[in-house]
Amino acid sequence: MPKLFLVTRSEENYIKTIFHLGGSSSTLIATNAIAEQMETKPSSVTDMAKKLADKGIVYYKKYQGVCLTDIGVKKALSIIRKHRLWEVFLVEKLDFTWDEVHEVAEQLEHIKSEKLIDRIDALLEFPKYDPHGDPIPGKDGTFLKQDKQLLSEVPLNKVAVCVGVKDTSPTFLKFLDKNKIALGDTIEVLEKEEFDHSLLIKLANHELSISHQIASNLYVKINY
Amino acid sequence: MPKLFLVTRSEENYIKTIFHLGGSSSTLIATNAIAEQMETKPSSVTDMAKKLADKGIVYYKKYQGVCLTDIGVKKALSIIRKHRLWEVFLVEKLDFTWDEVHEVAEQLEHIKSEKLIDRIDALLEFPKYDPHGDPIPGKDGTFLKQDKQLLSEVPLNKVAVCVGVKDTSPTFLKFLDKNKIALGDTIEVLEKEEFDHSLLIKLANHELSISHQIASNLYVKINY
DNA sequence: ACTAATTTTTAGATTTGTCTAAATTTTAAT
DNA sequence: ATTAAAATTTAGACAAATCTAAAAATTAGT
Known part of the structure; x- marks a missing residue:
């Protein structure tokens, strides 16, 4: 049984970025692209790539880039689910505007409590889309591709x-x-x-x- | 103008602990007491005491202990306010029980957004006490001492x-x-x-x- | 008041996440 | 195909937050 249960905040941010750059489905994402997106240095990305590879979260091919493993995709969807549910919460329950939610959701997405996010989901009556129109991944890892x-x-x-x-x-x-x-x-x-x-x-x-x-x-x- | 605006999560936890051990109102709190409460080592507390003293958050007397400055007390009350408001939220809006809220609130109290906590406060209709009966500090730093x-x-x-x-x-x-x-x-x-x-x-x-x-x-x- | 025990601090090491600068590999150009 | 340019990795350094072990200061016991 691999111990994939300790994922740091920093690791979560890398996972999320790799997913957003298309790094699910075995497309290799370049170190530089990740570094640019995260406003960090390529060497830092390399360091993290090795660590995430050790944990079985990404596949890392030297000089080629990284992509998420099945475990990595699952983890990414879980983070994105949290981020988007919090965005809905902020807009629907706390009257935040479109442009205010992202920054706060970036923090809230890292809160570790399954029960918390499930209850937020229920409170919001299981929304399918976030305030920007992006689909919210399901608890089971399902992910609706939108026909937009x-x-x-x-x-x-x-x-x-x-x-x-x-x-x-x-x-x-x-x-x-x-x-x-x-x-x-x-x-x-x-x-x-x-x-x-x-x-x-x-x-x-x-x-x-x-x-x-x-x-x-x-x-x-x-x-x- | 002192730059007291970068307070790390770790620093916030020390500030909170010192407050809870009675370290407002110039009572010096022993290094050992803090270490025991936080389940860390006294030497780590000493290190942090110096850092917080540099930032003007605590007064630190070598071999005697630390207490919070006015700035430190303010900061502590702000953290405790967040912690307790989140506890009310979890119980009132998400049906958490007494014993479940603390762990999650420990995470939520570190979210940095003035607007967020003010809106949560409003959503809960400005509660005065948390689910454990402890008073919630006001936005302006007022703190009701309870006659319990x-x-x-x-x-x-x-x-x-x-x-x-x-x-x-x-x-x-x-x-x-x-x-x-x-x-x-x-x-x-x-x-x-x-x-x-x-x-x-x-x-x-x-x-x-x-x-x-x-x-x-x-x-x-x-x-x- | 003088040891003995306790508490606190220092010094040096470790881990995580980052950086710079140099070395290496890959890609592109002629 | 060779070389120049770009991307990537390595090596070494640094800051934050922690630890262990040894040294120093304080407190307590008789």
Whole structure:
């Protein structure tokens, strides 16, 4: 029986980052990519890669990169589940706004108590998505892949519903608030400008021109 | 302007322990006492005492012990406030029992977000006492000294209300549950046995004989 | 007041997680 | 295919928080 039960906060952060960079399903993630994402140095990543490999959490091929093992994926999903449930809690129960939740959830996701997160889940009535529209992994490790797409890829005259964001920076989220674009809003693509790929979109009560950069950071789901 | 804003988790635990051992109000607390309480070694306490003294959080007299400065007391109250509010949250909102809350609250008390704890406070409608009957420090640093006393000190035939416990171990709390002694219960002292100082007490629906050790770990408030 | 016992501190070592700088490997370019 | 550039790893160092063992100071006993 391997003793995989002591995972430090730092280790958890690495696991989460590797998952977000696509390191489940045997895709090797480069040391540099992890270092950049975590704002640390590549040599630190190498050190941690070895330690996580020893614990059976990642597969590490020298000079090639790392990916999560089955155990690692499970651990990652558990952390992401906690993070997203806490985000829902902060928004639904404590009236935090979109852009305020991330920083606090980064801390709360490391609290070690199975009972705690299960009770939070129940209190929130088992939500399926977090405030950014990202799916919440199940207690059993199930993970719903969402059929969302970027607004920039939606065809002309299609009607879609805003379900999330790619860029989660406060700057971007504040821009959305200012322009009255919120989760669940209906968006129709009226025009696509060939010159700069900007979009003219129609919201509930107003029309709006948005740049390609904006459109390629907004996730939507097309209605059938 | 002193930079007192980086306090590590470990430092917070020392601050809290010193406070609980009576180290506010310039009473010097011995290195050994702190070490015993925290299940660490005296030499580690000395190291930390120096560090906290450098930061202006404790006053440290070599070979004599430490006590909290004004800044230290403030910091301690802030941690205790968080700890107790989280305990109320766990019991009131997530149906945790008396004996389950402490361990989780020990983790939650270190979450750094003023807004978070203020919103939790509001969600709970600004409680004054935690589930063990201990008062919750105010946001402004006010701290209600409770006029509670040990059941073992209550005179014969007086009626008192159970407001808290001194020993917070699961063993003790489970004993209380089993004998149907709960927070808010009315207790009358019927007899005091001279031989072993055990007490015969009267509860709502039953009488019960309890040892001195039990009685000296139960806090009550006498009704006027 | 003078030992003896206890408490506290110092000095040096350990672990975790990080860093810098140098060495090595891989990738890309001509 | 050889070399230049980029990425990665190694080696050695450092800070935080802890420990052990030895030295120093305080307290207590007679």
